[in-house]
Amino acid sequence: MAAHRHRPLVLAAAVAVALGAGAFAVTSASAAEAPLKDYELTWGIKQSYRSYVTGMAAGTFTPSGGATQADGNGAFTFTDGSGTYDSGTHAVRLGFAGSLKIASELHGFELTLSDVRFDSAAAEITADVTSGGTTREDVPFADVTVTRTMTEMETRLTKEAATVLGSAGYEGAAGDPLTVTQKPAATQTPTATPTETASGSASPEPTSSTSTSASASASPSPSASSSSSASPSSSDPASGSASPSASASGTGAPTRGEIADGTLGWGVKQSFRTYVVDGAAQGKITVSGGATQAAGNGAFTFTDATGTYDTDADTLSASFEGAVNFKGHEANGSYGLDLTLSDLGVELDGGSGELTADVDSLGKTSGDVVLADLSTDTAGLTAQDDVITLDGVTAKLTKAGAEAFGGFYAEGTELDPVGLSVALSDDAELPDGNGGSGSGSGSGSGSDGSGTSSGTTGGAGTTGSTTGGVSGALASTGSEVPAGALGAAAAVTLAAGAGVVVAMWRRQNV
The missing domain is CATH 2.40.160 (Porin)
Incomplete structure (x- = not known):
């Protein structure tokens, strides 16, 4: 596991805002876990994996139980997140409803992810994995670089995730960004704003409020963060999302x-x-x-x-x-x-x-x-x-x-x-x-x-069950060529140049 997984969450203390002013009266001597609810977790696992499943594997993603998938084979959202906030360590621990079935008859795998959990103190995502009639609980799926806003957080896939996804090449690979947010309530009145202490950790301090409701809450706001979360999206250019601009408007430049x-x-x-x-x-x-x-x-x-x-x-x-x-x-x-x-x-x-x-x-x-x-x-x-x-x-x-x-x-x-x-x-x-x-x-x-x-090294393994499956390395390449052929192609390429894979890629016409 990455070294950062066991450090407490300091920057994500902004979540404490959602607990209301009463939470801030808790002293260090009586620090306790306060309940959290109505959170959502959005994560796409890894874009290239989604492309493989729906592409060469001719498979499907089927969310259920409240989970959804964004259009265009996009990221997944798990809902009804509930858990606790530790006012002493500022740790956020949440579990989410919904499940995700991933299946390919062509490549012979079927697995289901459920009980997705986020733990800011451990800086990880876990999930229960069901495959072949057997369920493994709390499988570590990704290490998370936790930020105060908990939006667009960087993730890195674990060895266990690589096994589940069927390619050793996924171990240590960067996953899709992770966002954990509270679902907006019908009416919300912020009662406190977290501030940074001199040591760099975030400590919630109450500010003046005109609200008379002791239970008013506010979801984490995209305020100060120690790392940039506004990184660009991993999606590819959208063909047809916009046509060449030809609208008439004034311009000071000559024609x-x-x-x-x-x-x-x-x-x-x-x-x-x-x-x-x-x-x-x-x-x-x-x-x-x-x-x-x-x-x-x-x-x-x-x-x-x-x-x-x-x-x-x-x-x-x-x-x-x-x-x-x-x-x-x-x-x-x-x-x-x-x-x-x-x-x-x-x-x-x-x-x-x-x-x-x-x-x-x-x-x-x-x-x-x-x-x-x-x-x-x-x-x-x-x-x-x-x-x-x-x-x-x-x-x-x-x-x-x-x-x-x-x-x-x-x-x-x-x-x-x-x-x-x-x-x-x-x-x-x-x-x-x-x-x-x-x-x-x-x-x-x-x-x-x-x-x-930087590239990630592919490896052996299988996607899902071994029956009718293909080499795990193919989950990354999207190819149907046997793993042995891929290895041979790589070796021959060194002698003959990139053209040795001509036949392989023409077959795919990817």
């Missing part, structure tokens, strides 16, 4: 000229990122030169755009700074996969165009490779507040792009959508400092804050 700044958001392809970090490549993704990667092995943002635009002719030519390197299949210090994309460029003319990049693969460099054909939902380019923004631009792999990826994907394969924002004047403000929906964002997985996302 044609030089681009002052801009960002490009693109995830390349989600399944490729998963393959590199969590799959057979057992590798890592590194960004440099001003590029960043969203946490959760998310999409990339390239910055400092230069180029030209013409809104009358609906043309745009932009280049972006930054590079991303995909590296994997390591043996004796050498890599069978070592691919770098840099100097990304976008050319658009009347709603169609191309995405280019300099490509370095295993030491061989090719400049201005046309990686993808681009198409927008509208041909027009319109500036708003001196910014042209395009979201959800469709990108399809070209023949040259397929060669750049060593034949992992066939020509015409749809890649992650592209998003970009370019400023037409020096004082124009780019939206959120990113390139629209294509920038993608994430929380809690594989990012160390420097923009480098």
Whole structure:
């Protein structure tokens, strides 16, 4: 277990606000546990695992008993959380109603998670796991980096979770962010605000209140936290969440000229990122030169755009700074996969165009490779507040792009959508400092804050029951190739380059 699991919760003392003013009268000599109720826990386990279950495993997630799942194969929410708050140690312990059935007939597994619990003092999530007619109680599922607000908390999967999920590669891997909140009551009046002591711990202190209700409560507020919880989401760019912006508005910039700044958001392809970090490549993704990667092995943002635009002719030519390197299949210090994309460029003319990049693969460099054909939902380019923004631009792999990826994907394969924002004047403000929906964002997985996302080592094991199951490593790769073949491919790749997995990935056409 991680060292932090046994330290008391200091920052989450804000939960004490929910107990009302009476709780603050408890002295250290008479510190006791006070009841908590009406809490919700939201956690997605791990995005790549959800993609595997509903994708290659052709399986399902079935929440029941009050548990729910967000649309789009999203995170799970467990409700009716109740438990205790220890006014002496500021520890929060909650149990939640609802269960989650995870099943795949194709890959031969079925398991149910229930009695999900959060313990801030132990800094962990546990759950009862039922599989093959047997229930194991209080299985440690994830270590949690507890924050005062208890929102978007980082999680790391345990060895036990890796066994349950069927892949040793999940042990120690970053899970989805965890949020524990109190369900808002019909009427709530805050009666106290927690403050930080000189030692850095949070101690609740009452403040003035006009409420006459001694039972009024307030859910934890997103106030001061010792760690950033507003990390970007691990979801991939939403294709079609927004069409290219073409709304008419006034702009002080001329209809044609030089681009002052801009960002490009693109995830390349989600399944490729998963393959590199969590799959057979057992590798890592590194960004440099001003590029960043969203946490959760998310999409990339390239910055400092230069180029030209013409809104009358609906043309745009932009280049972006930054590079991303995909590296994997390591043996004796050498890599069978070592691919770098840099100097990304976008050319658009009347709603169609191309995405280019300099490509370095295993030491061989090719400049201005046309990686993808681009198409927008509208041909027009319109500036708003001196910014042209395009979201959800469709990108399809070209023949040259397929060669750049060593034949992992066939020509015409749809890649992650592209998003970009370019400023037409020096004082124009780019939206959120990113390139629209294509920038993608994430929380809690594989990012160390420097923009480098480190891979996790896959391993043997099974998903669910062994009957009719597949290698646990496949839960990460989303592949149906036997584990032995994956191991052999990794070894052969070192001698023959990334192209040795061509046949395997063409079969999947992931």
